[in-house]
Amino acid sequence: MTVETATAPTVLAETPGRWERANKATLAMLGVTVVLFLVFGIAAPNFLTFGNISNLATQVAITLIVAVAMTFVITTGQIDLSVGSTVAFVATGTAEMLRAGWDSSIVIIAALVAGLLWGAINGWLSAHQKIPPFIVTLATMSVIRGIAQMWTQGFSVPIDRRLFVAKIGDAKFLGFSALAWIALVAVVLGAVLLSKMRFGNYVNGIGSQEESVRRAGVNTDRIKMITLMLTGLAAGVAGLLTAARLGSGSANSGQGFELTVIAAVVLGGTDLFGGRGTMVGTIIGAVITGVIANGLTLLGVSPFLTPIVTGLVLLIAIWINLRGRSLADLFSHLTRRS
Amino acid sequence: MSDTSLVTLRGITKSFGAVQSLRGVDLTLGPGEVLGLVGDNGAGKSTLMKVLAGAIQHDSGQITIDGRDVRFASPADARRERIGIVYQDLALCDTLDVASNLFLGREPRKGPFIDRRAMHAKAAETLSELHVRVKSTYQEIGRLSGGQRQAVAIARAVSFQPRVLILDEPTAALAVAEVRQVLRMIRDVAAQGVGVILITHRLQDLFEVCDRITVMYEGRSVEDEPVSALDIERLVAMITRSNTEEAA
Ligand SMILES: Nc1ncnc2c1ncn2[C@@H]1O[C@H](COP(=O)(O)OP(=O)(O)O)[C@@H](O)[C@H]1O
């Protein structure tokens, strides 16, 4: 028998080339980013200035922080529609707690815990009670914002600019805002978690074939719950930073934020059906959404054009991401019981 | 017999809603023994093996390993008892690479991080030892042929050095030479004292490697005979229950 005479190893542990390993959708979007930078750089002379790039980093930061967490959620084959509402909830909560005279350090912790708790509720209902996360987070999206609105009666709550939390919103290091640095930390942590740790392997595996990961002895419900807690926590951070940046907390902040975040993740090449997540792609996706908004503003077009363009970008992103599969498949995937 | 048995299943039942898949199954497996498990499609063979691997939980009945009564709440529990299984559907993740699938749930680590270099090196070694033909351990499982996928799933189960090895139709997608390879592997591990349960529709393979054959029919274990007492015609008659039906 020929198979028995084989002496040299028949299987190689050779790393394939960079080109083979690279996510092609992500590469395409990298090209789009370069084109966008060139087009806006030519059309708006002040676009490629350091000042504007730093400004762009600040504008992208909040989206990026939540998009990093959303990458895990989408890679497991789930979705979280409630992040915009959690941002509003935490932003108003932050302003209210500061107004009540709480110390900034306690307010920061409370804000993060609030985000984490909403995430835990989403996670428990979807992973353990087997309600599709699309449905769970559609419901909590309405509930969470509703609570924030009832709490503030729709009024925006101002924050004293002298408080530490407010100062985070204005702080700068090495020419970049504190927000941009926090986003950088989130990206690095997310990238390490996704590609270097077991957790990331299981997240990809669950999105591909959850039952296979479960049969390998992994508690998949726990992993799915943790991913939704990550988006909750990230939305908590985003809510805190939104309040800090605006100097007020409003129950109406973060409207449509979930769409921007999902657009960023999907644009980057993370598969909406799960199983393939890329953190580099998410950075690219977030930058694209930010560049479009920033560039349009610089060109002096109507600010009302931004949500229109964001919506269209989301549509195109999903279209590319589907790669021949139907939207009906996607919908049944997102609403199925796991 | 009972003191030398490795695995004993008694009166195992399992229902999925209104469907009663297992209606009381008895099965024994000794160390170093190769047991053939046969029965028509839908007889409940795969369901029974999932119970033994902890992938699903039975409703009633008793599992005994080495004389100890056990109950598996999860696949991790069964793995701790060193029960290895190749599922009929292989239980692989298409978007993960070969090495990640081979080490799924037990990835080698360096501190908190996966030691990918070690993982791929070990994977290449394991696959080479078992003569599995894949180009690279970095290949995505979804890109492999059915036979390669099956070979990787078998290699994974064997690499746990199980005491009990369950193979649920492991050769369905394999070429002739690869089937010979698997049968030889079964004899090798059995010679080292591993108890093997082989489910297959290739009856000639059963006669080649099995010591004993248990027949399931509609969720029950109905026959249990040493291979030496059987020939192909008798076995076919036992699976299809043709003589009993004629008598009834
Ligand atoms: N998860 C499940 N839900 C409902 N019915 C199931 C499930 N798994 C198996 N069954 C049913 O149990 C019976 C036995 O199936 P199976 O164990 O796969 O048989 P075999 O492997 O012998 O062909 C079949 O009727 C099958 O439809």
Ligand SMILES: [Mg+2]
């Ligand atoms: Mg079967």
